[in-house]
Amino acid sequence: MTEFWGQIEARSNPERGSGDRELLRMILVGSPDGVREKIAFFHARGLKEQGLWSPLLPTPNPGEVMSICTCYRAKTN
Structure with missing residues (x-):
């Protein structure tokens, strides 16, 4: 199962959030x-927008x- 999630991470490959913004993911x-x-x-x-979604990825x-x-999203203090 860990290998599966590693593949998902590699395929989505987003930049991590920086100090002033937080990374969020919506999953369907x-x-x-x-x-x-x-x-x-x-x-x-x-x-x-449709182009913001990853290609369809297999699940187990x-x-x-x-x-x-x-x-x-912008981080708030």
């Missing part, structure tokens, strides 16, 4: 059609994929 998990549909839903409502469960969207 489900069937390929369901994940694509939800990404399109978020895009249509102006929440997250047959027929299930995930996609990761990386974003940042």
Whole structure:
């Protein structure tokens, strides 16, 4: 299982947050059609552009994929 998550980290490959921003990830998990549909839903409502999501990534469960969207937020003190 550790090897699986290492592959996910390598594929998403975002920069780490710096001192003034925090790295956040949103993860969708489900069937390929369901994940694509939800990404399109978020895009249509102006929440997250489709291009910000990773390609569909396999999970350990047959027929299930995930996609990761990386974003940042300003850190507050």
